[in-house]
Amino acid sequence: MKPALISLMFLLLPPTTPWTQNRSLSPSAQNGSPNRLNAQNRSLNRPTAQNRSPHRPWASKQDHPGMILIPGGVFQPFLLASGRKQKEHIPSFFLDEHAVTNADFLEFVRANPRWRRSKVARVFADSHYLAQWSGDLDIGNGQIRNSPVTDISWFAADAYCRWKGKRLPTLAEWEYAAGALPLNAKRGQNLSRIILSWYDHPAPAILPPVESTYKNKFGVWDMHGLIWEWVDDFNSVMLKGGNFYCAAGSAGTADKEDYAAYMRYAFRESIQANYAVRSLGFRCARDID
């Protein structure tokens, strides 16, 4: 795809990933019976969900509150390695059920003064860092307490996760977890098309709370449709060709039709680790104990 087309898409589509109260995705519609869930998983081809057993074989592993165990599986990376499609095995891992909220992040800056807005080093967070808060320890608008924290840099997100004894998910882990269809998706529905239809809706004035879009078949909320999210190795994305990058010819994508994925990767390529962006938040992951 031509870069010009990507620019065009950015112009046409709301950059703050819009949220929409899509009736078909409302929480009440999501509590399918276990049997129905299994039937849905069989029809799921990207990523391969492994949770078919009703016995939940991983249930014996230590649980972490607020986190969901994402069973390992096979994942087709969007960016080709050495020009070839090469599937990657993703080991099981835990992922936060929803994005880190403003209230969560307030606890973090209370405990870690160096990450307060007035104290943070510019090299780790630019001047937009926590720009929508009213002060160092004041979220301001009470309506966003339970909304995803945004305007935070990669360094701040990384520090938060480590403070929690967690880490940022890798790009592959995030994409793998986000590739699951909504819990109530119909057979044969295409995730890319669902995402693009969200982008058609205007962004809300105030970012809605977490768990307000949809839960996917892995059991995590809002992977698409609420915010963009930092990943540990976001700066591994190189779409641009030419002399800028070593190993010419490595730029290539697995699915040239997946515009939604293209937008995510192009966005990742365009940012730097100290950027604080209004539509960009994060969630944490952790290894299996």
Added chain:
Amino acid sequence: MKTIIATCSLIFLIGVSCRRKPSMDPVSCCPKVGISSDISPAGPLDARTSIYQLPGLWTDQHDRSLELSRLKGKVQVMAMIFTHCGYACPRIVQDMKAIQDSLPDAEKNNVGFVLVSFDTQRDDPAQLQRFAEQQALDGHWILLHGSSRQVRELSMLLDIKYRQTGDNGFTHSNSILILDNQGTVRTSLDGLEPQTGTAIDLIHRLTAG
């Protein structure tokens, strides 16, 4: 109201994406986009923008431990490479050597050259030392080995992108960074076109200041 917010955030995001490297634009054949237009070596140095705030111990080619802050006090010309790289990295090193050779004698001792390896597995201090000898790098050069975590963090501070490829190699940005004597990145020379003149001019202003 919603429309206004949407428009504002659109403008904001476009602003963000174009702040440094307009990666959404079509790439021309001979791009020079990495050169910051706001080079102002005469301006006050802000310690908060120094990359030397990144904590952690690195190992050099002589197996000595050092923190990045040890690089303070000199202008540093820095790049990230891996020694098994066949194509771009040798050219990056050649470009850096060309910069070193073009420096006026009076400035030679005020400028250091730093190579940091992506390849945390194979580029141990001994391999870095071998590479330094092969390339005839003198005492002004420091070659650094770190953990994969440190390398990832540093790449982010330098805005260098990289990804390990299946065949034990790395795809990466081709950039040479010039840091002032406090560790703030003053420019990024991107692409494989030698930009020795630009580098020499900037180093001259930085060492004079």
